[in-house]
Amino acid sequence: IEDFFQCFQISCQGATSITTFVVFLCDKIEPALSRAVFERTARDIAEDMKNKFPDFKSNRANLEVCILRYLAEQENFEYFKQYLTSPKQFFQSYIERRVKSHCLDGSSRLRMFLESSLESLYGNILSAVSLSTQIVKDKKDREDKISLWLDEFCGELAEVINLPRSELKGIEHQEVTDIEFLSSAMAKSLIDLRDRLIKELADADMSSFSRQPHTILAEHFSGCWQQCPFCGAVCTNTMQNHDGDHQLVFHRPQALTGFKWYGTDHFVIDICSSSVASDCSFRFHDYQPWTPYRTYRNAGPPVSTWRILPDSSMQAYWKWFVSHFRTQLEALYSQKFQGKGEIPYAWHRITKQEALSELERC
Ligand SMILES: [Zn+2]
Ligand SMILES: [Zn+2]
Secondary structure, eight states: OHHHHHHHHHTTOOHHHHHHHHHHHHHHHHHHHHHHHHHHHHHHHHHHHHHHOHHHHSOHHHHHHHHHHHHHHHTOHHHHHHHHHOHHHHHHHHHHHHHHHHHHSSSOHHHHHHHHHHHHHHHHHHHHHHHHHHHHHTOTTOSOHHHHHHHHHHHHHTTTSOOOGGGGGGGTTOOOOOHHHHHHHHHHHHHHHHHHHHHHHHTOOGGGOSSOHHHHHHHTTOSOOOBOTTTOOBOOOSSTTOSSOBOOSOOOBGGGGTOBOTTSOBBOOSBHHHHTTSSOEEOSSTTSOOEEGGGGGGGOTTGGGBOOOOOOOOOHHHHHHHHHTHHHHHHHHTOBSOGGGOOOHHHHTOOHHHHHHHHHHO
């Protein structure tokens, strides 16, 4: 800055004009650049996780398999309960936890992401300065050089940071003719700005993001979250508010939502897709009339919005789960796995490993 003022006196220009201009512009750039750094970093982190973690490489069905594997490994009934009752929230908190541990696991990965975004955006600003200068300096006949320079500068940065040209009207009439000089003054001031931001970023944590990386990542796994009214499994349609019926491939034992046989406290361990082929009837509340499973749609919404095809195949995973967490399920619903709800001997013999292997093959 010292050199710059000395030179400036020699060139007999309005030094104050340049100083005013640079200070004003950098004051506008700083918050915009900081916001852009966090926005870009959030996107970069989401992208990085999609590339590095098998959980996030593919679609929601694949993520669900990973979550089921995680639940089985943890063997914590509370986690299962959260997943079964609020699958969407469970997915989101699972993604959030994975993102946090990836960014903050002592590897200073968050800071690396932030600094690399800053470097790249800082580079964009420097090139915008030099490009605008190249374009404007040759237009000797123009008196509105500053205004032209700002047009070029903002236009150049439009894609990377939010710096509306309209907010810079206050300085566009500064009397500056030596554009190259302005350019070098900008470059100097930008170095200080960058140093200040680097210090700021060192203290950043996940709460510094206005749009969280895990929110961006979770958007890749959006879709329909309606749960089967009988077993609670989630519709597999990838569109929210989709046309047509809700559908899914693997229904689960109805005991998972607390279904019981009439007049008893015995769980129903059948899956909905075999119930719809049976001669049984159902109702959700005592005041409702009975509806035969074969014509389940007659029960009205939400049941009528589901397409449940007869299919008796049940995933080994849920057989393992019911057998493994039998006591907890009985306590949760104050019901018993007895009578028609007796757990078949074959279910007890399924190991967790077998359950997981089958899940991954599907
Ligand atoms: Zn179902
Ligand atoms: Zn659906």
